[in-house]
Amino acid sequence: MKKVIISVLGIDCPGIIATVSRFLYENDSNIENVSQTSLQSEFAGIFIATVPATVPIPEIEQKLADTVEPMGLQVHVKPVEPRHQKKTAAVAESFVITTRGPDQKGLVARITAIIARYEVNITNCQAVFKGGKDPNDNIMIYEVDIPPQADQSALFRDLREKGAELSLQVSIQHRDIFKALNRI
Amino acid sequence: MDTMLTSREIVATLEMLQSEHLDLRTVTLGINLMDCVSDDLETLRRNVRTKIKTLARHLVATCNQISDKYGIPVVNKRISVSPIAIVAAPFDASQMVAMAQTLNDVAAEVNVDFIGGFSALVEKGLARGDRALIEAIPEALSRTERVCASVNVASTRAGINMDAVLMMGEVVKAAAEKTAAQDGLAAAKLCVFANIPQDVPFMAGAYLGIGEPDAVINVGVSGPGVVRKAIDRALAQNPGWDLGMISDLIKRTAYKVTRVGELIGREVAESIGIEFGAVDLSLAPTPNVGDSVGEIFQSLGLRNIGVPGSTAALAMLNDAVKKGGAFASSHVGGLSGAFIPVSEDLNIADAAREGHLCIEKLEAMTSVCSVGLDMVAIPGDTTTETIAAIIADEMAIGVINFKTTATRLIPVPGKKAGENAYFGGLLGQSVIMPVNNARGDNPFILHGGRIPAPIHSMKN
Numbered sequence: 001m002k003k004v005i006i007s008v009l010g011i012d013c014p015g016i017i018a019t020v021s022r023f024l025y026e027n028d029s030n031i032e033n034v035s036q037t038s039l040q041s042e043f044a045g046i047f048i049a050t051v052p053a054t055v056p057i058p059e060i061e062q063k064l065a066d067t068v069e070p071m072g073l074q075v076h077v078k079p080v081e082p083r084h085q086k087k088t089a090a091v092a093e094s095f096v097i098t099t100r101g102p103d104q105k106g107l108v109a110r111i112t113a114i115i116a117r118y119e120v121n122i123t124n125c126q127a128v129f130k131g132g133k134d135p136n137d138n139i140m141i142y143e144v145d146i147p148p149q150a151d152q153s154a155l156f157r158d159l160r161e162k163g164a165e166l167s168l169q170v171s172i173q174h175r176d177i178f179k180a181l182n183r184i
Numbered sequence: 185m186d187t188m189l190t191s192r193e194i195v196a197t198l199e200m201l202q203s204e205h206l207d208l209r210t211v212t213l214g215i216n217l218m219d220c221v222s223d224d225l226e227t228l229r230r231n232v233r234t235k236i237k238t239l240a241r242h243l244v245a246t247c248n249q250i251s252d253k254y255g256i257p258v259v260n261k262r263i264s265v266s267p268i269a270i271v272a273a274p275f276d277a278s279q280m281v282a283m284a285q286t287l288n289d290v291a292a293e294v295n296v297d298f299i300g301g302f303s304a305l306v307e308k309g310l311a312r313g314d315r316a317l318i319e320a321i322p323e324a325l326s327r328t329e330r331v332c333a334s335v336n337v338a339s340t341r342a343g344i345n346m347d348a349v350l351m352m353g354e355v356v357k358a359a360a361e362k363t364a365a366q367d368g369l370a371a372a373k374l375c376v377f378a379n380i381p382q383d384v385p386f387m388a389g390a391y392l393g394i395g396e397p398d399a400v401i402n403v404g405v406s407g408p409g410v411v412r413k414a415i416d417r418a419l420a421q422n423p424g425w426d427l428g429m430i431s432d433l434i435k436r437t438a439y440k441v442t443r444v445g446e447l448i449g450r451e452v453a454e455s456i457g458i459e460f461g462a463v464d465l466s467l468a469p470t471p472n473v474g475d476s477v478g479e480i481f482q483s484l485g486l487r488n489i490g491v492p493g494s495t496a497a498l499a500m501l502n503d504a505v506k507k508g509g510a511f512a513s514s515h516v517g518g519l520s521g522a523f524i525p526v527s528e529d530l531n532i533a534d535a536a537r538e539g540h541l542c543i544e545k546l547e548a549m550t551s552v553c554s555v556g557l558d559m560v561a562i563p564g565d566t567t568t569e570t571i572a573a574i575i576a577d578e579m580a581i582g583v584i585n586f587k588t589t590a591t592r593l594i595p596v597p598g599k600k601a602g603e604n605a606y607f608g609g610l611l612g613q614s615v616i617m618p619v620n621n622a623r624g625d626n627p628f629i630l631h632g633g634r635i636p637a638p639i640h641s642m643k644n
Contacts, residue, residue: 096194126191141194171198173255175189180443181200182193 001050003032003080004057006064010073012043020047020075023067027060028052043073048080092145093152094123094175097159101168102135111140114162118155120144136169143175201255205409205475206441208448209468210260211247212300212385214392214400214461215239217266223274229286232271236263236287239399239458240294246455256444258452259470260610263291264390264402265301273313277320284324284331291330298373300390302333305380307342308634318348321355325370326362332388338378338579340586344635346576352376353572353629357595360564364597367605371594372527372559376575378582378589383517385464389555389590400461401453402518405445408467408477411437411505415483430484431504438465438508446513464518465509466554467501469529471612477501477522478531489524489532490541498522499552519588521554527594527607527614528559537615543574544620551581556589561605561616564597569626570619571595576629584638 008020017036024031029051036045051060061077068075099111108125115122123143130137146152156172163170200206220231244261251258265271265287272283284302291299302324304314321333335352338344356376360368375389382393385402392400414437419425425433445463453460469477481489484497502521510516524546526532535541543560550556556578562571575591582589596605601618 096189098194098198100198124188126194128191128195139191139195139198141191143189169202171201171255173197174253176447177254177256177444178189178193178197180447181197181440182189 002053003048003050004060004077005080006047006049007076008043008045008047008068008073009075010043010068010071011041012038013071016043016045016068016071016073019068019071020045020064023064024049024051027055027063092121092147095144095146096173096175096178097142097144098171099140099163099166099168100136100171101138101163101166103129103138104166107166107168108140110162110166111142111159114155114158115142115144118146118150120146120150120155199413200410200440203474204407204413205472206407206444207257207259208251208403208445209406210262210385210387210404211243211258211449211452212262212264212390212402212404213240213243213458214264214383214396214402215266216392216396216398217268217271217301218394221271225275225279225282228272229283232283232286233290236265236290237294240296242456244295246452250448250451250455254448256448258448259406260298261296262385262387262390263294263296263299264385264392265299266392266394267303267305268301269304269311269313269317270394272317273311275313275316277316277323280317280320281323281327284320284328288328288330296330298330298332298387298390300332300334300387301392302331303335303391305336306348307336307339307345307378309345310348318351318355321374322358322362322370325359325373332373332375332390334375334377334380334389334391334590336377336380337575338583339637340379340583341637342634343637344378344576344579344583346629346635347632349376349576349579350568350572350629350632352575353568353570356571356575356593357566357568360595361597367561367599367607368564368594368596369607369611372592372607372611375590375592376579378579379587380590381518381588383462383464385518386466386468386523388592389519396461397459399458401449401456401458402461402464403445403449403452404464404466404468404518405441406466406468406475407437407441408469408480409474410441411467411501412474412476412480412483415480419483427500431500434501434504435508435511438505439512441465442509442512442516460515462515462517463509463513465505465513465516465520466518467505467522469523469525469532470610471528471530471533473530476529476531477524478529478535482531488535488538488540490535490545494545495549495552498524498549502553519554523555523558524549524553525558525592526560526617527605527612528610530612533612533614536617543617547577547581550578550589551585554588556582557591557593559592559594559611559614561594561596561614562619563601563616563622564595564599566595566619566622567625569629570622570624572629573626574619580635583635
């Protein structure tokens with residue numbers, strides 16, 4: 001058996017997970033992990049599965065593509081690379097960065113450029129744009145893991161400066177506060 | 185692995201911080217001074233200074249750092265100490281004033297705005313040190329800025345020490361008169377208690393009880409603005425909600441607010457290597473719009489705090505806050521409930537000015553709130569006997585109902601009912617409330633002695 005990752009993209013409709021999982025079942029494969037999300041009307045799903053070692057990956061991809069083609073979905077299958085996790089990842093501190101203010105081109109690019117410069121990994125990123133005229137209804141949320149060697153205060157300073165430049169209200173808070181407030 | 189935070193959780197938390205004044209009202213470092221004692225005043229003062237400086241030197245910096253990390257303001261950093269009447273028991277009143285000066289100086293050195301514990305516990309009788317401390321209070325509070333005093337004159341187990349009550353009537357008046365230019369500010373730093381808790385983090389009542397450890401971190405959470413907004417939001421969406429549902433909402437909100445206190449309190453305690461004590465989950469207002477307990481009454485549908493229905497509303501609010509808080513933290517202490525300090529709450533001060541709230545109604549409400557007649561400005565010509573009698577009434581409510589009650593009355597020198605008293609900062613400002621029989625005599629109070637402890641059965 002070998003491990004593959006399958007991504008599925010397309011317009012959301014009932015039956016996507018059912019179709020993909022039936023295909024895997026009928027092809028002697030086992031789903032190890034699955035995650036899906038939908039943004040507006042679009043669906044994206046990723047599956048990690050073990051498939052028979054004897055079948056070449058391009059063949060699996062082609063068969064799956066044919067199966068989901070009537071649903072208007074695109075698929076991509078690739079082998080799962082062995083994980084080379086950095087040793088320090090375990091002690092990284094999790095923070096939540098939010099920016100609030102007028103939507104504009106390059107907003108995410110400019111904020112994430114700073115985060116990347118400090119080699120900080122984004123673990124989750126969400127946009128909460130309610131629409132309407134109030135710029136305060138536009139919130140970008142970045143959950144990040146800050147490794148101990150990163151200069152936390154310099155990172156925070158740079159983010160706040162960039163925020164001021166873009167007329168954004170930037171807040172940076174340790175993740176635990178959100179857990180403490182919202183979870184039992 | 186942790187589950188991902190939802191955007192709703194994150195946005196709700198941001199709202200609480202950015203528009204609802206969620207903060208940690210105080211981190212209070214309790215310091216036991218019993219190992220500083222000496223029969224030589226200078227030795228005692230030196231020991232006290234050294235101990236406080238050693239333990240508190242990183243307090244403010246640590247609080248600021250942790251406040252930054254979580255994005256939650258820690259508004260006040262304070263110190264509470266063992267009752268000075270015991271620590272400095274061998275000394276006379278003028279030496280007690282010198283002790284107050286030492287506390288004030290060291291508070292300034294470690295950059296805390298208030299230090300509490302210029303206190304005596306006299307519910308059953310006055311020892312030498314107690315007498316000296318009480319006598320020193322007016323001078324001590326008028327010569328210092330940061331020292332807070334409290335005297336416990338009654339308890340459910342001991343009854344009410346009416347001799348001490350009468351003394352406190354005189355002390356309150358003298359303290360106010362010594363700070364006449366500041367509308368009697370010294371009296372705003374003095375609380376008279378029944379059933380004082382040993383671990384109050386809030387001023388002016390904070391002191392470190394005799395049963396407490398060598399050093400301990402107690403925190404006081406706040407959050408009236410958060411509770412009010414939660415009620416407003418819920419009622420806008422569901423105007424038909426009944427009081428059971430509203431009470432449940434307050435409970436859930438109090439839970440969240442208390443969790444913040446617990447998280448930050450524990451981390452501050454751990455960082456400076458001191459034991460964590462308790463969270464005082466009180467709704468403590470400040471004189472800012474949106475940070476008011478009085479506004480909650482309006483959100484509940486009362487025209488103003490003080491109108492009929494206010495006592496019932498406060499009872500529900502206080503109880504719901506306790507229930508939510510108790511679930512959020514295993515170590516709840518201090519006063520825990522809703523504060524209704526008149527001058528410190530813009531909305532309550534307005535209710536007093538407009539005549540919706542009078543002292544008698546306020547007194548009734550204190551039987552169901554967490555403290556008592558708090559920050560109440562009264563006419564400067566109120567007699568000491570009348571002040572003592574108001575104190576006695578408030579103590580009786582606490583003693584009979586097994587609860588903490590207190591008075592912080594400010595007889596504003598040279599001013600009459602209806603005029604304005606201004607204390608500044610967090611102490612706020614208020615109209616001076618009229619007092620029934622303000623200038624009359626009161627032979628009842630002059631009997632002295634002790635009102636016996638109440639019977640603990642036949643509860644009606």
